[in-house]
Amino acid sequence: MIGIIDYGLGNVKAFANVYKMLDIPAIIVTKPHELINVSRVIMPGVGAFDHAMKCLQDSGMREMLDEIVLRKQVPVLGICVGMQMLTNSSEEGVSPGLKWINGDVKKIDSSFNKSIYVPHMGWNDVKPLNNNDLFRGLSDDARFYFLHSYYVHCQRNEDVIAVTNYGVEFACAVNHENVFGVQFHPEKSHQYGIKLLKNFSEL
Amino acid sequence: MLRPRIIPCLLIKNNGLVKTTNFKNPKYVGDPINTVRIFNEKEVDELIILDIDATIKGREPDYNLIEQLASECQMPFCYGGGIKNSSQIKTIIGLGVEKVALSSCAIETPEILTEAAACVGNQSIVVVLDVKKRVRDNNYEVYTHNGQMATGKCPIELAKEMERLGAGEIVVNSIDNDGLMKGYDLTLVQKIREEINVPLTCLGGAGSLQDIGQLINMFGAIGAAAGSLFIFKGVYRAVLINYPNQVEKDKLIRKSHH
Numbered sequence: 001m002i003g004i005i006d007y008g009l010g011n012v013k014a015f016a017n018v019y020k021m022l023d024i025p026a027i028i029v030t031k032p033h034e035l036i037n038v039s040r041v042i043m044p045g046v047g048a049f050d051h052a053m054k055c056l057q058d059s060g061m062r063e064m065l066d067e068i069v070l071r072k073q074v075p076v077l078g079i080c081v082g083m084q085m086l087t088n089s090s091e092e093g094v095s096p097g098l099k100w101i102n103g104d105v106k107k108i109d110s111s112f113n114k115s116i117y118v119p120h121m122g123w124n125d126v127k128p129l130n131n132n133d134l135f136r137g138l139s140d141d142a143r144f145y146f147l148h149s150y151y152v153h154c155q156r157n158e159d160v161i162a163v164t165n166y167g168v169e170f171a172c173a174v175n176h177e178n179v180f181g182v183q184f185h186p187e188k189s190h191q192y193g194i195k196l197l198k199n200f201s202e203l
Numbered sequence: 204m205l206r207p208r209i210i211p212c213l214l215i216k217n218n219g220l221v222k223t224t225n226f227k228n229p230k231y232v233g234d235p236i237n238t239v240r241i242f243n244e245k246e247v248d249e250l251i252i253l254d255i256d257a258t259i260k261g262r263e264p265d266y267n268l269i270e271q272l273a274s275e276c277q278m279p280f281c282y283g284g285g286i287k288n289s290s291q292i293k294t295i296i297g298l299g300v301e302k303v304a305l306s307s308c309a310i311e312t313p314e315i316l317t318e319a320a321a322c323v324g325n326q327s328i329v330v331v332l333d334v335k336k337r338v339r340d341n342n343y344e345v346y347t348h349n350g351q352m353a354t355g356k357c358p359i360e361l362a363k364e365m366e367r368l369g370a371g372e373i374v375v376n377s378i379d380n381d382g383l384m385k386g387y388d389l390t391l392v393q394k395i396r397e398e399i400n401v402p403l404t405c406l407g408g409a410g411s412l413q414d415i416g417q418l419i420n421m422f423g424a425i426g427a428a429a430g431s432l433f434i435f436k437g438v439y440r441a442v443l444i445n446y447p448n449q450v451e452k453d454k455l456i457r458k459s460h461h
Contacts, residue, residue, distance in 0.1 A: 011299030013274035047295055047323045119326035121372045121402045123206045145279055147326045188279045190246045
């Protein structure tokens with residue numbers, strides 16, 4: 001059973017719809033005890049870093065998430081700001097992150113390139129590295145929808161499982177043990193996103 | 204490579220989809236949810252849906268409809284219409300919408316942009332500028348309330364101010380070209396593109412894929428939005444939802460790199 005965390009941010013229903021279409025059991029989770037029986041966790045996110053961390057804290061699910069992700073090693077996939085929240089901290093705010101991925105969030109620097117506009121908005125190429133199973137079976141022309149002004153910088157290179165180029169090359173997908181994150185929106189990336197979400201359910 | 208975004212823009216009036224000409228004469232074209240499903244199949248880049256009744260009638264955004272649309276959309280969805288304050292913006296983002304479009308409220312109370320961006324992030328704050336050429340002196344002017352209220356403001360200055368206050372995208376909509384299908388106002392687009400550093404999307408006038416190709420050719424990774432083009436087919440404007448497939452889109456983009 002896939003648990004889609006609903007802490008007031010992000011498009012939980014879009015994920016639920018994708019899994020329904022794929023005939024993969026998924027539930028929208030709003031309370032800590034509902035997390036006990038899930039075998040995968042999706043943590044969506046839209047918005048500013050501090051606001052998102054506060055919403056997660058206020059949802060009451062933070063401790064249970066730490067428990068199932070760190071102790072029970074349940075696979076978790078953070079999306080967009082949900083990926084940024086996996087790290088230690090963000091230039092966008094002052095709140096500490098979840099610290100499940102050793103990295104920090106930085107602002108996209110557009111000062112050296114006149115044709116780079118921030119936010120990074122639209123469909124961009126994604127280059128998978130190290131044959132991570134999250135990208136299994138995705139074709140070379142796979143493209144995903146991005147909508148962000150900040151990106152994750154990993155301390156450990158081996159945690160980067162895909163990169164995207166927008167002025168600079170940055171980590172658009174990360175993985176360390178059971179913790180996964182993608183900067184783009186798979187729930188809004190048509191066939192490519194559906195394939196990635198299917199892969200996550202089969203990890 | 205970041206691709207240009209090719210975006211159908213749909214208008215809602217009395218719970219149905221309509222298409223206007225010069226912001227007037229709304230023609231009924233179909234049911235919103237059905238249309239979203241067709242655009243899902245066509246794998247569109249993004250979708251803009253504007254409720255053109257809400258602000259005029261002074262009513263709240265229709266949250267039920269927005270929630271239904273957001274869960275149905277398999278592509279990023281930008282909603283606009285009837286928004287007056289930042290708590291409404293938070294509510295709408297909470298319903299699963301990626302971007303919220305503001306027009307009159309951003310112009311009347313610009314501080315709302317800063318307030319909303321602090322919560323939902325500037326990537327989700329879009330300002331739509333409805334622009335018309337003044338007959339008197341041939342200068343561009345921004346209008347609100349479906350093109351009925353002149354603001355006296357210059358779109359270029361306003362776009363810069365909106366960016367500074369927290370807008371993450373500017374949509375420039377030509378009232379003069381709306382529904383005519385004779386091409387974008389490229390002069391207006393150029394003037395705004397040179398002055399802002401956030402993504403820009405153009406709306407109003409696209410009548411063919413060539414019009415979109417021309418815009419992409421000039422500006423690269425820009426947003427090319429259209430209503431009539433993706434809704435009507437042929438000289439009699441029969442309703443037929445259409446959208447370029449991936450091969451056609453890639454062809455338009457490749458041409459622009461020569």
